[in-house]
Amino acid sequence: ANSGTAGYWGGGGVVTGSYQSVVDKLTFATDAVSTLGTGLSVARNYPSGMANSGTAGYVLGGHTGSPSAVVDKFAFSDDSRTTLGTGLSSARYAGGAFADSGVAGYVGGGNDGSTNVTTVNKFAFADDSRTTLGTGLSATSQFTAGWANSAALA
Secondary structure, three states: OOOOOOEEEHHHHHHHOOOOOEEEEOOOOOEEEEOOOOOOOOOOOOOEEEOOOOOEEEEEEEEOOOOOOEEEEEEEOOEEEEEEOOOOOOOOOOOOEEEEOOOOOEEEEEEEOOOEEEOEEEEOOOOOOOOOOOOOOOEEEOOOOOOOOOOOOO
């Protein structure tokens, strides 16, 4: 979400097994839902999402028929999409993600197509560079929830 302004949904699958590239936006002031003109760069199911509130939202990885390493970034100012050159350190879907708004976003776990993983990637919001943490999750997992305490410091 772009805190106080709008929330977004992107990707997913349908009963027929096809993958979606649609991105919908819910404006908080009116609860109105609209569809962005530019969807995901690759249709995919089970992606992860995080946001640098006030700046941009990110859709990470997913399943396109096989795991994906693609990371799309949506600028909140005009909802335009770019695709990061770095991507995830390895293709995966169904990871958990969260952000320390203004600092960095994290995505951990997921499935690489053959096994669940513990890997955690960190994206620095200043330049969207990616690093892989030396310490991963305590257990291999997929379909995890992610959340963060992004309260302002006193």
